[in-house]
Ligand SMILES: Cc1cc2nc3c(=O)[nH]c(=O)nc-3n(C[C@H](O)[C@H](O)[C@H](O)COP(=O)(O)OP(=O)(O)OC[C@H]3O[C@@H](n4cnc5c(N)ncnc54)[C@H](O)[C@@H]3O)c2cc1C
């Protein structure tokens with residue numbers, strides 16, 4: 001079987017990332033000629049009906065008081081027990097932080113390798129033959145083809161994989177409950193507080209992100225970024241140079257070690273387009289670069305560019321915007 | 328309080344990446360090396376904790392002798408001792424790395440072991456959790472705040488829907504994110520001290536793991552030619568036309 005790790009929304013339904021992984025699992029299971037199974041934490045709720053439409057034949061529910069926190073060490077240990085008992089050909093999980101952490105713990109318990117952030121999984125032709133995966137390195141700066149050589153193949157799937165729209169022929173889903181035997185002698189971290197995020201637009205939800213880099217030249221230069229973002233209903237982002245110089249908080253940083261965004265429009269002001277920044281904005285639907293250097297990688301990869309000094313271009317754009325919208 | 332940080336030597340790539348002829352690695356002939364931003368914040372945090380509690384801040388790497396450069400960089404930031412687990416492979420697989428770190432830690436039992444959330448080049452996002460599992464230590468990932476309270480540590484993380492606070496008994500493991508703090512730049516004095524400091528080298532028996540790189544590839548890019556809207560302030564009307572087409576002029 002191909003075992004799929006399901007993360008659940010607050011209402012118990014599979015998350016969007018889990019739906020993507022189920023699609024990948026179904027594809028893999030078809031190639032191998034084996035059934036798709038799923039594993040989730042908690043009660044069944046509507047999950048069996050939902051999973052039936054996604055081609056799942058078996059649902060394993062992990063139930064234990066310690067699993068309520070979502071602690072990766074507990075989930076990982078429970079998962080390793082299920083895997084040891086079921087011996088699936090592969091275990092696929094969403095490439096979210098939480099599932100990756102649980103899979104890493106499970107892989108360590110089981111003594112098997114784990115391929116993270118996979119975009120493709122190619123099973124060996126004959127049983128026992130090593131598999132190949134393609135995974136993203138450094139958040140997608142490069143792709144890596146790798147051999148995954150183990151009796152049970154553990155992989156996480158990079159979020160954003162396409163989900164086929166048509167559902168598989170509905171199956172009867174059998175439900176199995178596993179109460180894992182979590183090692184009481186292992187000291188664990190406990191969740192002691194959870195505070196919801198303040199409402200409002202964030203870098204990841206904004207339709208437009210106006211970002212500044214070294215070319216903006218300091219915290220004072222940022223006023224024009226704020227003003228432009230306000231006029232077009234967007235959020236402000238920045239490069240690591242801006243963060244490291246203390247011009248903006250790290251929460252605004254776009255890139256490999258900042259936030260990955262996919263707005264309709266990314267306005268990159270005085271940002272060169274280093275690979276580590278580029279992976280954070282490359283999924284934008286369109287990019288407008290404002291840069292003095294026509295050869296800057298951000299300019300040559302952008303949809304549109306203005307060659308010039310941000311301190312001249314942005315005020316002019318703001319003035320024109322105000323003129324046209326009468327504000 | 329004794330803190331140990333695991334750091335990895337990685338190529339400092341710019342806007343274009345060249346691969347070796349056999350495409351198994353990045354061509355580093357014209358590149359410098361660094362540690363990832365997550366790990367830099369981990370080093371900064373370790374130094375601050377050691378300063379505050381009168382403990383030690385160590386750094387550890389698994390890699391070839393050249394990786395001493397990154398250990399010395401961490402020492403120039405204020406780390407007071409360094410260990411290199413000798414491995415001729417520049418980019419070992421995560422099972423091997425975790426086994427090497429686990430073996431080294433058995434001889435150095437720090438109160439807190441810090442990792443980056445993911446290494447800057449390979450980004451397996453798993454070495455810290457493997458080590459925690461092998462050592463049977465509590466672990467929290469995605470950490471953006473560390474508080475110490477007697478024999479416990481509080482770890483603050485951003486979750487998809489808000490902020491979470493975890494508490495763990497010591498000794499504990501954490502995988503941290505950039506943004507945890509603003510790392511300091513090394514001082515001249517720090518650099519001189521680091522230059523003279525010794526790196527302890529250990530060489531446990533290591534077997535290789537079973538995730539093996541075959542080749543690296545650039546991702547296919549499907550971008551049309553850039554449309555240059557103009558130069559300087561004169562381009563403003565064309566920019567606003569684009570914004571209007573996108574429905575962003577209100
Ligand atoms: C492991 C690792 C992870 C990293 N993660 C990130 C990350 O998450 N995010 C990130 O951003 N970086 C990250 N970096 C840093 C990255 O490599 C670059 O150093 C950084 O993105 C450069 O920022 P910048 O474009 O603002 O500055 P620069 O590269 O210095 O570029 C400045 C640009 O501004 C232009 N310019 C100058 N003056 C003006 C002006 N007056 N008007 C208009 N244009 C002007 C210049 O032509 C140039 O193109 C990471 C690096 C490493 C090694």
Ligand SMILES: Nc1ncnc2c1ncn2[C@@H]1O[C@H](COP(=O)(O)O)[C@@H](O)[C@H]1O
Pocket residue numbers: 332333334335336363365366387388389390419421424441442443444445446447449450451452453454455
């Ligand atoms: N070769 C190495 N030497 C020391 N620490 C490492 C090494 N590789 C990875 N790590 C640590 O493990 C973290 C996660 O790495 P990875 O699992 O490769 O993403 C890194 O941020 C480092 O803290």
